[in-house]
Amino acid sequence: VHTTDFPGNYPGYEDAWDQRRFEEAFRVDIIREEEGALEFDMVGIDAAIANAFRRILLAEVPTMAVEKVFVYNNTSIVQDEILAHRLGLIPIRADPRLFEYRNQGDEEGTEIDTLQFQLKIKCSRNPQAAKESSDPNELYFNHKVYSKHMTWVPLGNQTDLFPDADFRPVHDDILIALLRPGQEIDVLMHCVKGIGKDHAKFSPVATASYRLLPDITLLQPVEDEAAEMLQKCFSPGVIEIQNVKGKKVARVANARLDTFSREVFRHDSLKNLVRLARVRNHYIFSVESTGILPPDVLVSEAIKILMGKCQRFLNELDSLPME
Amino acid sequence: VQADGTDGNCVTFVLHDEDHTLGNSLRYMVMKNPDVEFCGYCITHPSESKINFRIQTRGALPAVEPFRKGLNDLMGVCQHVLNTFEVRLSEELRGLF
Numbered sequence: 001v002h003t004t005d006f007p008g009n010y011p012g013y014e015d016a017w018d019q020r021r022f023e024e025a026f027r028v029d030i031i032r033e034e035e036g037a038l039e040f041d042m043v044g045i046d047a048a049i050a051n052a053f054r055r056i057l058l059a060e061v062p063t064m065a066v067e068k069v070f071v072y073n074n075t076s077i078v079q080d081e082i083l084a085h086r087l088g089l090i091p092i093r094a095d096p097r098l099f100e101y102r103n104q105g106d107e108e109g110t111e112i113d114t115l116q117f118q119l120k121i122k123c124s125r126n127p128q129a130a131k132e133s134s135d136p137n138e139l140y141f142n143h144k145v146y147s148k149h150m151t152w153v154p155l156g157n158q159t160d161l162f163p164d165a166d167f168r169p170v171h172d173d174i175l176i177a178l179l180r181p182g183q184e185i186d187v188l189m190h191c192v193k194g195i196g197k198d199h200a201k202f203s204p205v206a207t208a209s210y211r212l213l214p215d216i217t218l219l220q221p222v223e224d225e226a227a228e229m230l231q232k233c234f235s236p237g238v239i240e241i242q243n244v245k246g247k248k249v250a251r252v253a254n255a256r257l258d259t260f261s262r263e264v265f266r267h268d269s270l271k272n273l274v275r276l277a278r279v280r281n282h283y284i285f286s287v288e289s290t291g292i293l294p295p296d297v298l299v300s301e302a303i304k305i306l307m308g309k310c311q312r313f314l315n316e317l318d319s320l321p322m323e
Numbered sequence: 324v325q326a327d328g329t330d331g332n333c334v335t336f337v338l339h340d341e342d343h344t345l346g347n348s349l350r351y352m353v354m355k356n357p358d359v360e361f362c363g364y365c366i367t368h369p370s371e372s373k374i375n376f377r378i379q380t381r382g383a384l385p386a387v388e389p390f391r392k393g394l395n396d397l398m399g400v401c402q403h404v405l406n407t408f409e410v411r412l413s414e415e416l417r418g419l420f
Contacts, residue, residue: 017355019399028407030415040411042404048351049400055344296412303405309345310398313338317391 036206037288038295041213043281050210050283056302057208059196062101063292064094064115066189066201073186076145078177083185086177087119088201090147091170091290092191097301098162102192111156115167115191118153121145123179143179148172150189170291204298206288213282214258217275222250230270233263256284333361333379334386342366346374352400353393358384 026044033039042050069084076083094115102113109116121142129139136143147169154162177185196203216238222230227250231239240253264274287295338345346364353362361379378386 017352017396019396019403022400023403026403026407028404028411030411033415040408045400045404046351048347049397049404052344052348060344296408299408300405303401303408306345306348307398307401307405309341310349310394310401314391314394314398317387317394 031284033296036291036295037286038299039284039286040299042283042285045281045283047280050285052306053299053302054208054210054285056305057205057287057298058203060305061204061298061301062096062193062195063202063204064092064096064099064191064193065199066090066092066117067192067194068109068190070188070190071186072188073184076177076179076183076185083177083187087187087189088199090150090174090176091292092117092167093170093292094165094167094191095293096193099193101194109155109190109192111158111161113192114155115158116153116155117150117167117189117191118187119145119150119176119189120184120186121149121179122184123181125181140179140181144175145177145179145185146172147174147176149176153188204290204292205295206290208285208287208298210283210285212278212280213284214255214260215277215279216252216255216258217277218250218252218273219275220273222270222273223247226250226269226273229267230264230274233267233270235259235261332382332384332386334377334390336376336378336390337373338376339373341374342372346376349376349393349397352396353378353389355396356389356392358382359389362389 022044026042029041029043031039031041066084066087069080069087071080071084074080074083078086092115099115100113102109106113123140123142126139126141133139150169152167179185194202216234224247227239227241227248230250231241235258237254238252238258239250241248242251243249260276262276264270264276285299287298289295289298293301343366346366350362350364353359358380359378360381362377364374364376366374376390378389380386380389
């Protein structure tokens with residue numbers, strides 16, 4: 001549904017853009033912040049801009065990820081390209097703001113745009129294992145290749161540039177491949193900066209979504225049995241039953257918790273008593289990060305990227321010859 | 324960016340490397356301008372990353388003006404959102420909420 005609040009649509013309404021009115025009506029509430037996930041509300045903004053933030057969070061906030069894999073030796077049963085694909089998807093804990101984008105056609109990679117990692121592991125048989133055991137953990141050394149086996153190899157003057165930085169994958173227990181005795185993997189990886197639009201491995205969020213605040217109004221007072229049924233129709237906590245003068249009356253306690261299953265409309269007796277709607281400009285954002293950057297930093301970066309886009313076109317406008 | 328139009332009032336801008344992200348939000352900001360009679364954007368083909376952004380003004384205003392104003396307004400919105408968000412974050416951190 002498109003927004004209809006632009007000037008000229010409703011006679012007598014002052015809908016033209018007014019920065020001051022926007023600033024008065026706009027607010028942000030941070031609901032919950034856990035490590036890796038952030039839930040916050042934006043009130044007073046329009047769908048177009050909220051969606052722009054969501055799209056930028058998913059596709060245009062840059063991160064570092066493995067792009068080129070130089071395979072020196074791979075005798076495992078995981079094919080080279082499958083191994084390279086899996087390595088690319090591993091999130092790397094490296095602040096992308098410290099690095100530059102690699103120039104087009106630059107194959108070597110300088111120290112300002114590339115991070116080098118090495119994965120060198122060989123599986124061998126355990127001579128002390130019991131004769132009849134069939135547990136691979138006992139029989140073999142290094143038969144599972146985890147992301148913690150990836151080591152950072154500093155390029156050029158990176159040890160001076162980042163003296164106390166520790167570049168490694170975000171999670172240590174990502175299983176990359178399985179090996180058996182005699183198999184080995186020896187690869188060198190180059191990580192570059194990229195955006196999600198190019199390849200989904202560069203996306204910094206596990207997911208970023210928003211929903212609108214539900215607006216549930218009871219058109220008539222609902223009592224007794226109908227109240228009990230109404231409470232069951234909605235998610236727990238949305239409708240609460242109060243005892244008013246001996247009768248049970250239903251009241252909307254917390255519309256935010258509702259998942260909008262519309263179960264109410266399946267019951268003929270309750271269909272006309274409730275109106276389900278959404279509050280048009282109250283957005284509940286939920287951002288989960290993969291661990292590269294904390295989610296609040298991601299949101300700030302996304303807003304700055306949108307500003308950067310506008311600035312780019314303003315600069316182009318100014319530099320165009322006016323016809 | 325390329326501009327193309329019959330007279331100064333109704334111009335189609337071709338924005339390269341853009342999609343709905345900037346297109347829709349910019350369209351919203353330009354529509355809020357009372358001088359604009361028509362504003363729309365379309366993606367010519369989904370494989371090509373460019374949008375046609377068309378502005379038509381009523382009266383004698385050159386179409387570049389609402390475009391520039393829309394961009395500035397969008398920057399203002401983003402700046403305010405960023406400031407509000409960061410203020411709230413620092414309040415949270417300091418335990419005011």
